[in-house]
Amino acid sequence: MRRLPPIAQLTVCSLALIVIGGILMASYVPRQPPLAAPAALTAVSAALALTSGFLLSRLEQFAWSRFFLAFWWALLAYGISAGMIGFAFVRDHTRGAPLALVIVMLVIFALDAPVVIAFTVARYSSPPYASS
Amino acid sequence: MVGGALWTAIDLFVGLIVGPILGRLPVPARAEFSARFMPKMVLLMPTLVLMTLAAGFQLALKEGNLAPGNPNHAWLIASYCVVGVMAVIALGVLEPANITVLVEMRKQRPDGEVIAMLIRRFIYTAGITGLMQVATLIIMTREATQ
Numbered sequence: 117m118r119r120l121p122p123i124a125q126l127t128v129c130s131l132a133l134i135v136i137g138g139i140l141m142a143s144y145v146p147r148q149p150p151l152a153a154p155a156a157l158t159a160v161s162a163a164l165a166l167t168s169g170f171l172l173s174r175l176e177q178f179a180w181s182r183f184f185l186a187f188w189w190a191l192l193a194y195g196i197s198a199g200m201i202g203f204a205f206v207r208d209h210t211r212g213a214p215l216a217l218v219i220v221m222l223v224i225f226a227l228d229a230p231v232v233i234a235f236t237v238a239r240y241s242s243p244p245y246a247s248s
Numbered sequence: 249m250v251g252g253a254l255w256t257a258i259d260l261f262v263g264l265i266v267g268p269i270l271g272r273l274p275v276p277a278r279a280e281f282s283a284r285f286m287p288k289m290v291l292l293m294p295t296l297v298l299m300t301l302a303a304g305f306q307l308a309l310k311e312g313n314l315a316p317g318n319p320n321h322a323w324l325i326a327s328y329c330v331v332g333v334m335a336v337i338a339l340g341v342l343e344p345a346n347i348t349v350l351v352e353m354r355k356q357r358p359d360g361e362v363i364a365m366l367i368r369r370f371i372y373t374a375g376i377t378g379l380m381q382v383a384t385l386i387i388m389t390r391e392a393t394q
Contacts, residue, residue: 128340135332142305143325145314186347197298204302208309229339236344237351240362 118244120175123235126168131228133161134221141218149214158221165224168231183238190230198226251300258293259381275360283353286346294343301331319394327387334380337373345369 137157141149205218239245266285270278313320345366352358352366 124340124344128336131340132336135335139325139328139332142328145305146309147316182351186351190347193294197294200298200302204305208306229343232340233344233347237348240348240352240359240366245359245362 118242120239121171123168123172124232126164126171127228127232127235130161130164130168130224131232133157133164134225134228137161137221138218138225141214141221145208145210151213151217154217154221158217158224161224162220165228165231172231172235177243179238179241182241183234185234186237187230187234190233191226194226194229198222251296251303255293255296255300256381256384258296262289279353279358279363283350286350290343290346290350297338313391320391323387323391323394327384327391330380330383330387334377337377341369341373 134157137154140154140157144150199222202219202222205215210218270281273281308314308320308324312318313324315321349363349366352363
């Protein structure tokens with residue numbers, strides 16, 4: 117079996133950190149949440165997502181057409197989901213730095229989920245599973 | 249509430265009724281059924297889950313359950329953790345596997361080994377999601393009786 121870099125694992129870890137940060141923030145609603153821990157989690161999550169993106173960009177013999185087909189559709193779906201979650205926070209009067217942090221978290225979420233889906237789809241359409 | 253009921257009902261119906269029936273069907277029939285069933289589920293379930301979570305959060309906020317002094321507050325945080333675990337499993341493991349199985353089945357010559365390997369993921373994670381369902385029921389009961 118062809119060994120690929122741990123792109124899915126890194127992206128899922130990034131997603132998990134965003135979820136933990138989101139839980140921390142949501143647990144303070146309707147009060148103002150302390151931002152240090154969620155911000156740190158978001159920073160680590162962003163670093164993992166960037167690492168995963170870098171490793172992904174270096175892949176050769178990969179079913180890129182299949183990857184982008186799945187990625188754009190999933191991005192559309194998760195972009196809408198993230199937008200709706202963002203709207204709920206705005207509607208609940210989240211403002212300033214907490215809102216900015218929530219938006220960054222939602223952007224990472226909206227990118228992580230499509231990357232995991234598209235990578236998983238494309239890896240089984242790439243050699244040795246199929247000729248790309 | 250309707251969203252939550254639909255979510256749990258569909259989950260249990262698929263897991264306890266459709267799943268076992270599907271398991272006893274011949275592989276081509278299973279593939280045929282899944283190829284038609286999965287796209288609908290991939291559209292339905294995330295929408296239902298998102299709506300239920302957003303509506304539940306707004307309801308808890310309006311009823312004051314999110315206030316720190318409320319006896320339900322700690323249980324709501326526990327429910328966020330349950331949802332968090334389920335979200336990571338669903339988004340990171342189950343949905344990518346679902347969509348990959350779907351893509352594989354639409355190929356001219358689907359790779360049975362790949363499909364079997366991906367379906368094993370469901371079995372590995374079924375125990376965790378099952379536990380989370382039980383935890384959700386406990387939390388809901390607890391909140392309703394506080």
